[in-house]
Amino acid sequence: MTTSRTPLAQAVNISKRFQKKTDFAERAAIALGAMRKPPVVHALDDVSLDIRQGEVVGLVGESGCGKSTLGRIMAGMLAPTEGIVLRDGADVAGLKGRKARAMRLRTQIIFQDPMSSLNPRRRVGDIIGEAPRFHGLVDKAGQEKLVAELLETVGLQPEMAQRFPHQFSGGQRQRIGIARALAVKPDFLVCDESIAALDVSIQAQIINLFMELRERLGLTLLFISHDLSVVQHISDRVVIMYLGRVVETAPVDRIFEAPNHPYTQALLDEIPRIDRRNRSFATIRGEIPSPVNPPKGCHFHPRCLHAFDRCRTERPQLKRLQAGHESACHLNDLPPSQQPLKWEENNEML
Amino acid sequence: MTAPLLEVDNLQTHFETLAGVVKAVDGVSFTVARGEVLGLVGESGSGKSITGFSLLGLLDAPGRVVGGAVRFNGEDLLALDAKRQRQIRGNRIAMIFQDPMMTLNPVLSIGTQMVETVRAHDTVSRAEARRRSRDALGKVGIPSPEERLDAYPHEFSGGMRQRVAIAIALLHGPDLIIADEPTTALDVTIQSQILAQVQQLCSELGMGLIWISHDLGVVAGLAHKVAVMYAGRIVEQGTVVDVLDRSRHPYTRGLIASTPMANQRGVPLHQIPGSAPSPLDRPEGCSFHPRCSRASDACVKVPEISRTRNHEWRCFHPLGADI
Numbered sequence: 001m002t003t004s005r006t007p008l009a010q011a012v013n014i015s016k017r018f019q020k021k022t023d024f025a026e027r028a029a030i031a032l033g034a035m036r037k038p039p040v041v042h043a044l045d046d047v048s049l050d051i052r053q054g055e056v057v058g059l060v061g062e063s064g065c066g067k068s069t070l071g072r073i074m075a076g077m078l079a080p081t082e083g084i085v086l087r088d089g090a091d092v093a094g095l096k097g098r099k100a101r102a103m104r105l106r107t108q109i110i111f112q113d114p115m116s117s118l119n120p121r122r123r124v125g126d127i128i129g130e131a132p133r134f135h136g137l138v139d140k141a142g143q144e145k146l147v148a149e150l151l152e153t154v155g156l157q158p159e160m161a162q163r164f165p166h167q168f169s170g171g172q173r174q175r176i177g178i179a180r181a182l183a184v185k186p187d188f189l190v191c192d193e194s195i196a197a198l199d200v201s202i203q204a205q206i207i208n209l210f211m212e213l214r215e216r217l218g219l220t221l222l223f224i225s226h227d228l229s230v231v232q233h234i235s236d237r238v239v240i241m242y243l244g245r246v247v248e249t250a251p252v253d254r255i256f257e258a259p260n261h262p263y264t265q266a267l268l269d270e271i272p273r274i275d276r277r278n279r280s281f282a283t284i285r286g287e288i289p290s291p292v293n294p295p296k297g298c299h300f301h302p303r304c305l306h307a308f309d310r311c312r313t314e315r316p317q318l319k320r321l322q323a324g325h326e327s328a329c330h331l332n333d334l335p336p337s338q339q340p341l342k343w344e345e346n347n348e349m350l
Numbered sequence: 351m352t353a354p355l356l357e358v359d360n361l362q363t364h365f366e367t368l369a370g371v372v373k374a375v376d377g378v379s380f381t382v383a384r385g386e387v388l389g390l391v392g393e394s395g396s397g398k399s400i401t402g403f404s405l406l407g408l409l410d411a412p413g414r415v416v417g418g419a420v421r422f423n424g425e426d427l428l429a430l431d432a433k434r435q436r437q438i439r440g441n442r443i444a445m446i447f448q449d450p451m452m453t454l455n456p457v458l459s460i461g462t463q464m465v466e467t468v469r470a471h472d473t474v475s476r477a478e479a480r481r482r483s484r485d486a487l488g489k490v491g492i493p494s495p496e497e498r499l500d501a502y503p504h505e506f507s508g509g510m511r512q513r514v515a516i517a518i519a520l521l522h523g524p525d526l527i528i529a530d531e532p533t534t535a536l537d538v539t540i541q542s543q544i545l546a547q548v549q550q551l552c553s554e555l556g557m558g559l560i561w562i563s564h565d566l567g568v569v570a571g572l573a574h575k576v577a578v579m580y581a582g583r584i585v586e587q588g589t590v591v592d593v594l595d596r597s598r599h600p601y602t603r604g605l606i607a608s609t610p611m612a613n614q615r616g617v618p619l620h621q622i623p624g625s626a627p628s629p630l631d632r633p634e635g636c637s638f639h640p641r642c643s644r645a646s647d648a649c650v651k652v653p654e655i656s657r658t659r660n661h662e663w664r665c666f667h668p669l670g671a672d673i
Contacts, residue, residue, distance in 0.1 A: 062537035062538065062539065062540075063508075063537055169625050170394075171625055172625075199393035199394055199564065199626070200393065200564065200566070200605055200608055200609060201393060201604065201605060201608050201621065201622040201625075201626075202393075202625060203608070204608035204609075204610075204619040204620065204621040204622070205621045207610070207619055208618045208619050208621060211616070211618060212618070226537065226538065228538075229567075229609070229610045229611050230610050232610060232615060233610035233613065233615055233616070233619070234610075234616075252615070253615075266539060267538060267539065270538045270539050270541070270542040271538065271567070272541075272565060272567030272568040272570070272571055273567050273570065273571070273611055274566050274567050274570045274594055274606060274609060274611055275570070275611070276567075276570060276571050277570055277571065277590055277591070284539045284542070284543075287507055287509060287510070287540070288507075288537065288539075288540070
């Protein structure tokens with residue numbers, strides 16, 4: 001695989017805020033002080049992410065951390081409030097017309113729930129074939145052939161093109177979702193919790209399919225998941241998010257051997273594992289704060305065991321710890337004698 | 351060992367639909383002792399939830415328990431009249447569901463719902479019922495329980511709502527709790543908090559707990575015993591160590607092997623071929639045989655249960671105990 005210096009896809013200082021749109025009457029009421037402004041949800045707060053050609057990046061976080069928002073912005077489904085998305089170094093927002101359309105086809109997204117993302121009233125052949133047909137990649141005769149090929153690629157039979165989505169099991173539906181994404185020959189796939197709704201034995205089949213496709217078609221993947229064990233299996237690099245910010249990023253082995261950020265460490269401690277028996281579930285305190293009103297300073301400080309004064313006021317920046325490993329935690333600036341015991345010293349290797 | 355708290359013997363629950371009879375639960379037997387946690391594991395459609403519902407008589411038509419016995423403290427739950435069943439349900443046996451947003455009434459405050467629950471079984475004053483509700487909320491780790499009693503379900507986060515559901519289940523100090531995927535919808539760190547709470551409460555109060563889940567990892571950490579269900583039958587059950595480390599049934603082994611945990615990074619995961627059979631059209635004999643690598647001609651008959659002291663399985667070709 002060729003590794004060029006420019007990343008395949010980049011998010012640069014992306015922020016995304018959601019606010020309910022106000023109508024005229026509401027705006028008048030706000031101006032008169034009769035109504036409060038609708039709350040602003042800070043979904044993403046100055047997030048940057050580089051994805052290199054051929055890489056599988058695992059994006060991990062709990063609900064409300066902004067991982068899906070980031071995925072949708074990377075896929076061009078949402079526009080960022082601030083910041084830019086680059087493909088091969090070029091600003092995607094700057095493209096117009098045919099170039100913009102062609103660019104959009106290069107990134108495709110696969111959703112969590114295949115039942116709600118497939119039109120129940122259309123045949124599988126149309127669902128998969130519509131986009132390439134619309135964009136003029138194939139003609140009517142070519143559509144059938146393409147659909148048959150794609151169905152085989154994802155492990156289904158070509159005859160199934162005549163069926164409707166409800167005639168398939170969950171795992172098969174997810175395969176259809178994947179075939180639809182592949183139909184326009186993308187080089188970058190955003191998988192947004194694509195296996196979360198599947199049973200364990202089916203999950204394994206879909207994970208294997210992703211790994212096989214990546215190998216065969218040279219795909220680059222942004223794999224969004226809340227499940228660290230799945231991410232560990234499939235990813236080259238892991239990005240951990242918490243409440244709209246990236247808190248740590250490292251190559252996959254590194255993050256599981258020597259997680260730096262207290263949040264990452266907590267996440268690793270909490271994964272249920274078959275080999276952990278009769279454990280006492282020691283826990284991380286508190287709830288995930290609301291993105292409407294995130295805590296000041298480091299967003300994690302109210303739940304962090306090691307928080308000190310600086311964490312409550314100043315936002316920690318991502319700092320390089322070693323090649324490829326960055327973490328946003330003020331503890332790293334303390335002299336070693338004052339730092340809490342390192343995770344790897346505290347835990348036996350799993 | 352004393353007599354178990356709950357004894358389920360050859361439970362059969364069928365759904366008579368127009369398309370045919372669905373044998374959702376097909377001869378399930380297990381026991382739960384006081385203070386014991388049983389993990390009931392299976393994939394969707396395996397009948398694990400229906401087993402839970404059958405115990406409490408919560409089946410919707412056309413579902414019907416057609417055979418078997420459920421003895422709870424020596425009483426046959428299936429033979430009870432509606433009145434006696436109501437006395438037990440919510441009082442001696444409580445249930446926690448997957449999604450508390452669906453089971454809590456959105457237009458009543460938590461306090462109202464809890465007071466109602468208390469007074470459904472005990473004749474106490476409203477003030478006393480409210481006091482008990484407050485204590486229950488405190489016990490499951492909800493901060494400032496007095497004020498929270500006046501809050502409505504939508505004002506709680508997912509994790510807090512599940513705590514409320516657990517608090518309601520605990521109101522009458524039940525002997526047995528049936529928990530149906532209660533942490534599946536929650537984030538990892540919140541799930542862990544709930545598990546810690548449940549674990550502590552169970553050992554403190556000496557309750558029996560049936561934890562229905564598809565997540566082997568959670569069950570491994572929480573339960574004492576595991577029962578693995580496939581297509582309406584328990585294919586293997588026993589202590590956590592026996593079932594997970596010394597699995598005899600190929601399905602159990604396959605499930606464990608297909609988790610990313612058990613595999614080396616980057617190499618293809620072990621996968622069980624095919625998918626679970628439709629409940630209307632289950633294969634003859636051992637339902638797993640079309641997907642099983644060890645299947646032979648013998649498997650077209652239903653295998654009898656083989657057992658050692660703490661471990662039983664239904665398979666003609668069990669894996670060696672050494673694996």
